[in-house]
Structure formats: structure tokens, C-alpha cells
Amino acid sequence: MLNIPLFVWLLVVAALVIGILAGHHGWGRRWPRRLGRFHADYLVGLDYLISEQPDRALDSFLKLMDTDTETLETHFALGSLYRRRGEVERAIRVHRNLLARGLSAEHREQALFALAQDYLRAGLLDRAEGLFQQVSDGARLRGRALEALCGIYERQRDWAQALEVSRRLAAIGITPPRALAAHYQCELASHHLDRGDAQEARRLLRAARRECAPFPRAAVLRAQIAEREGQPALAYRLLLWALQEAPILMHDELAHLLRLAGDDGRDACLESLVRRAGARDFGELKGIVFAALAISLADAPPLREAMEMVIAREPTLRAVSQAVAGAPFAQIAAQIGALLARAEVYRCGDCGFSARRFYWQCPGCRSWDGFETHVIVKLR
Ligand SMILES: [Zn+2]
Known part of the structure; x- marks a missing residue:
């Protein structure tokens, strides 16, 4: 046959x-x-x-x-x-x-x-x-x-x-994306940082910024160096800038940013993030709310209004909220936060690989900068 x-x-x-x-x-x-x-x-x-x-x-x-x-x-x-x-x-x-x-x-x-x-x-x-x-x-x-x-x-x-x-x-005239060389330099910087060579890491990050600017990834790493060297205020400014340039990092980095802001600076930090995102894009605001809920930060006053707005506009979250209707807001937020904490919030736009954390290079198809926010809340 x-x-x-x-x-x-x-x-x-x-x-x-x-x-x-x-x-x-x-x-x-x-x-x-x-x-x-x-x-x-x-x-x-x-x-x-x-x-x-x-x-x-x-x-x-x-x-x-x-x-x-x-x-x-x-x-x-x-x-x-x-x-x-x-x-x-x-x-x-x-x-x-x-x-x-x-x-x-x-x-x-x-x-x-x-x-x-x-x-x-x-x-x-x-x-x-x-x-x-x-x-x-x-x-x-x-x-x-x-x-x-x-x-x-x-x-x-x-x-x-x-x-x-x-x-x-x-x-030879085949120009790879400018960000590619900058990513390679960040990978090298990260390697040197892991080995304790902050000086070489700083040099590589400067080179990455010369290669491609703005380049939030370099700022995230530079913030790590500043923090290790006992400069939390500088680390905070660098990370805040990185999150404003690349709001997609919010889910992974919000807790870190708030730690750098300190207890006294937390609400001011959240307020400025919410104000800026609200003026720019609903998706960005949603990113902050999701990130905050996932780290059990429902009680921060600057977030309350934004959270209610996002829950009202997101069908899945609205369903969860309606299922526990009548419960105090903190309980609803905790329920949603628990779902978000185990949700896959990132997806590669090129191959569909989804993950709970952000990757600069997709582990599935190895494309760079292809990750986007895509919350998949699993109800079970
Ligand atoms: Zn991919």
C-alpha cells in the first residue's frame, strides 16, 4: 500500500x-x-x-x-x-x-x-x-x-x-537590530556581576547604552549594582526609570522598586506610578494593578481607585469579584491576587511561549524582545 x-x-x-x-x-x-x-x-x-x-x-x-x-x-x-x-x-x-x-x-x-x-x-x-x-x-x-x-x-x-x-x-552590511549587541553586552555584564566584578559590569552596561538608547535592561542591571554598593536612592531612580520606559517589567520588578522606596516612600512611589500610567495607557495601569495584587498589595490607598477600575473592566476579574460579591474589598483583592500570583503573565508574540516571569530572549524560539504581557488566569 x-x-x-x-x-x-x-x-x-x-x-x-x-x-x-x-x-x-x-x-x-x-x-x-x-x-x-x-x-x-x-x-x-x-x-x-x-x-x-x-x-x-x-x-x-x-x-x-x-x-x-x-x-x-x-x-x-x-x-x-x-x-x-x-x-x-x-x-x-x-x-x-x-x-x-x-x-x-x-x-x-x-x-x-x-x-x-x-x-x-x-x-x-x-x-x-x-x-x-x-x-x-x-x-x-x-x-x-x-x-x-x-x-x-x-x-x-x-x-x-x-x-x-x-x-x-x-x-558586511547585514545589520542586526541595534538592541542585539546591547543585549549581548547586558548578558556579559550580568555574568561579571555574578562573579563580583562590578567594574567590568559597569563598563559593559555603558557600552550597551552607547549601542542602543534608551535601553531599560541596562538600567535594571545598573540598579542592581547601585543597590549592592549601598546606593539605594540611585538604584531606585534607575529602576523607576526602567519601569517607566518598559512597563512590561512591572510584574517582575514592582516588589523590588517598593523595597528600594522603603516603607516611607511606598505610597508616594505607587501614586506617581499610577498617575503616570493613568495618563498614558489603560494597559499600563492594568499592569501596575495586576503586579500589586500578585504581591498582596491591595491595601495601598493610591491603588484603590485604579484597582476598582481594572476589576470592573476585566471580564475574568469581574467574574471572580462577582462570585464573592458582598465580601470586603480586601478579600476580593486577596482572591484575585492569589490567582495572579500563579498565572502566566507573559507570552512571546513570536511563538506563543508563555511564562510567569519576563525573559528578554524567549526560551522557546530565542527571539529577542518578543515578550508581551498576556495574563492567563487559571481559575483552577
Ligand atoms: Zn518565542
Whole structure:
């Protein structure tokens, strides 16, 4: 019976036939010999396919194409098809077989790039890295190889190398987003901060700000340094600025900001946040209210009016509030706060990955700055 994999295989066979026939077009003198050999190997390969022995079928096809330099593109198509199907070992065999032949410089580069992609797909990052480096020395596929290298260094959290590759990309006119280099510098700064080297962390954060401004992430880290160095007032100003520039951080950082404000400064801080958000955007105001409820901060007077407004306008919260109708406000707020504390409040706009905390780089699809606020309150 013609199941789907076999159908795909037959398509490959068809591609090979077309490739080989096209490759020989105009070589009438060689037709009889080639066609004869092609027939034999084709039939052997087909026999293996029908008996569901794809590796032996591949052997047969690789042998068939061994000396046919005209069928290179078919070879590349076959390798790419294997990789897309997740049959990476077979893709690697195809591309290695290509590289074992005497290829032109251009085709050799293409085969190295394809093999590097196979290794990447197989999770063999070191091997992929070596080949992408090799390809990036040439001109034709340099940009794509450097982009792939950037991705590998990000996965390995090798931010220094990622930064260097982003510079090489910029040097050949493929300009990565300006924020990318700044993020790499913040990652490096964070690493140095963890090791206790605040001086190097500060230098890197200054570089990040030169790269991209305003850059709230650098301010958040700079606030951490100020706090560690016993400068809470400076830390407060930096964090407040970061939250005003990037209200999305509110859920993660509000408790920290209020700690820096101190008991005496708490209400003034909340009042200024609410006033500013109210004048700018309801979503921002909602973010403050949600963040405050999640840290059991329902009793702060500056928040009361904003909380009632948000609960009235949010269908889920309104439902919760109606379910406990008649109860004191503090009890309603506590109930909603408990739901919010275990809710996933962030989601990646690119891939849909959702999380309880904020990520500058999505753990799902590795895109940068793609997280947005998206409260999913689970009622159970
Ligand atoms: Zn994502």
C-alpha cells in the first residue's frame, strides 16, 4: 500500500530521474551506457524502497550518482529533503558523499553549509560551528553562516563570541537590530556581576547604552549594582526609570522598586506610578494593578481607585469579584491576587511561549524582545 513516506520516496525517485535525465540532456553519445546503468541502480533502489529499506535505497542512489557531476542540485535537494524530514543521519551521508567528490569551490561551500545545517539540526553544535566558521571565511554564504553562528553562540550562552559575530555581520552590511549587541553586552555584564566584578559590569552596561538608547535592561542591571554598593536612592531612580520606559517589567520588578522606596516612600512611589500610567495607557495601569495584587498589595490607598477600575473592566476579574460579591474589598483583592500570583503573565508574540516571569530572549524560539504581557488566569 502506498503510505505517505513511500509516496515521498517515490517523489525523490522522480526528482532523481528528472535530475539525471536533465543532467544528460545533449549528451546523446553517452545515453545508452548511462541509461543502462541508471536502469539497473534505479530498479535496485526501487526494490529497496518497496521493501522499506531506505538506507539500502540511499546506498543505491549514492552509488548511482557517484560520478554524475551534473546531478549535484538533485543531490542537494535530496539532502535538504532528508533534513526537513528529520532524517539527519541520511542528510549527513548525502552531504559527506558530495564533499568526498571533487567539487568546484562554489559547490564545496554549498555542501559545507548544508552539512553544517545537518549538524545543527542534529544538535551537534561544535561540528556545526566549525563548518559555519569555515563557510564564513568565503564570500558567497558568509552572511547566512554568520547568522547561524550567532544562533549557536546564543544557544551556548557564549555572549562574547555572539557579540563578535554581530560585529562581523554589521561589517558586511547585514545589520542586526541595534538592541542585539546591547543585549549581548547586558548578558556579559550580568555574568561579571555574578562573579563580583562590578567594574567590568559597569563598563559593559555603558557600552550597551552607547549601542542602543534608551535601553531599560541596562538600567535594571545598573540598579542592581547601585543597590549592592549601598546606593539605594540611585538604584531606585534607575529602576523607576526602567519601569517607566518598559512597563512590561512591572510584574517582575514592582516588589523590588517598593523595597528600594522603603516603607516611607511606598505610597508616594505607587501614586506617581499610577498617575503616570493613568495618563498614558489603560494597559499600563492594568499592569501596575495586576503586579500589586500578585504581591498582596491591595491595601495601598493610591491603588484603590485604579484597582476598582481594572476589576470592573476585566471580564475574568469581574467574574471572580462577582462570585464573592458582598465580601470586603480586601478579600476580593486577596482572591484575585492569589490567582495572579500563579498565572502566566507573559507570552512571546513570536511563538506563543508563555511564562510567569519576563525573559528578554524567549526560551522557546530565542527571539529577542518578543515578550508581551498576556495574563492567563487559571481559575483552577
Ligand atoms: Zn518565542
